[in-house]
Amino acid sequence: MKGGGLEMGTTTSEVAKSGAAKRGAAVVDFFLRVIAIIATLGSAIAMGTTNQTLPFFTQFIRFRAKYDDLPMFTFFVVANSLVSAYLVLSLALSIFHIMRSRAHASRIVLIFFDTGMLALLTAGASAAAAIVYLAHKGNTRTNWFAICQQFNSFCERISGSLIGSFGAILILVVLILMSAVTLSRR
Amino acid sequence: MKGGGLEMGTTTSEVAKSGAAKRGAAVVDFFLRVIAIIATLGSAIAMGTTNQTLPFFTQFIRFRAKYDDLPMFTFFVVANSLVSAYLVLSLALSIFHIMRSRAHASRIVLIFFDTGMLALLTAGASAAAAIVYLAHKGNTRTNWFAICQQFNSFCERISGSLIGSFGAILILVVLILMSAVTLSRR
Known part of the structure; x- marks a missing residue:
């Protein structure tokens, strides 16, 4: 459809150029989403499989640390899994935008959910980061x-799993900005 | 049909209607920002002035809890203050949008910073919430x-100060969505 072009009297080549730019943005959008899926899924799996049993134990107690000892880590896993699942679903819309670069309402839907997921992921990541900090430094x-003095490998694992999550946060911010810029160019 | 109007050259009344809708949105935007300023500033002040000294003490120790005993609470105060300051500055752009409803680039700038501030505020609020949970429940x-067993009023204060912050998060999500919808309507 050439509606926007006709309004201002733009030439066909300009319309085509704008369409190509939007298609390019949609392709970048698609790949960023794939990276974010890997990052959040990796974070969820890394955190969700963390558990360490110390090699010494008494008659009654085995010293064992598992991610779900702390509810914030459970929240972290849930948040990352949810965002990951959402991003997989959003790939469908992203592909739709590659094919139909003039799509409009679907981009607003995407901005809305991206923003919600950004808030969810940031909440999960920073709650977990607060506990990781406490585990390292104590108070x-x-x-x-600082439980990290005993549970070394546990602590390395939970610290590492934050990276993917914070990477995905950055990607989501970029995605929202890209959608906004594309929306503004009719 | 609006589409037809755009293609054939929109009539003056339709342009005026779209302008009025945008102006209305800009006014709502302005008031939401003012509410968010009050909420974040209130949160920052409530947290920043929290401190409790217990009525009993030994020869060497006075039992005293202050918000900056925990770095996450300091981060909470900093994040809320920064977002509050940003929102005050953004009021200028919001007023500009009330006056010039066709403004365009400035809306993208606003979406970009709103998204960044949303991430910052969510990080601060949820890191603090994680610690508040620990203070209440312990692990x-x-x-x-659970330090709340001793520091009752301290805990009530820090729990209450979260409310403003989470309210402002919701407002920021709404603001981003509203900007996106306005941007999409040329």
């Missing part, structure tokens, strides 16, 4: 001590 | 005990 005022 | 596996 003397509240007498919460 | 038996890691031997972090």
